Amino acid sequence: MEPTHAIAASVGFTSLALLWLALIAGLALARGWMMSQFKHATMLAIHHSLALLDLELVPDPGAD
Numbered sequence: 001m002e003p004t005h006a007i008a009a010s011v012g013f014t015s016l017a018l019l020w021l022a023l024i025a026g027l028a029l030a031r032g033w034m035m036s037q038f039k040h041a042t043m044l045a046i047h048h049s050l051a052l053l054d055l056e057l058v059p060d061p062g063a064d
Contacts, residue, residue, distance in 0.1 A: 011057055014057060015054050015057035015058055018050050018051075018053050018054035018057065019051075019054045021050050022047055022050035022051040022054055025043060025046045025047040025050055026047045026051075028043060029043040029044060029047055
């Protein structure tokens with residue numbers, strides 16, 4: 001595997017992992033599962049931060 005492909009694969013995997021973590025944080029926020037451990041504002045910040053990090057890793061489809 002070429003180094004470029006290895007980097008692209010690792011970025012893609014990281015992006016997918018962050019997407020799932022943002023989804024789980026959003027579900028925990030909506031259902032109130034973690035409210036005894038974290039404040040609402042903290043969970044909302046975690047959810048937004050993970051989602052924004054994931055969006056930064058998604059490549060621009062028009063950039064070649």
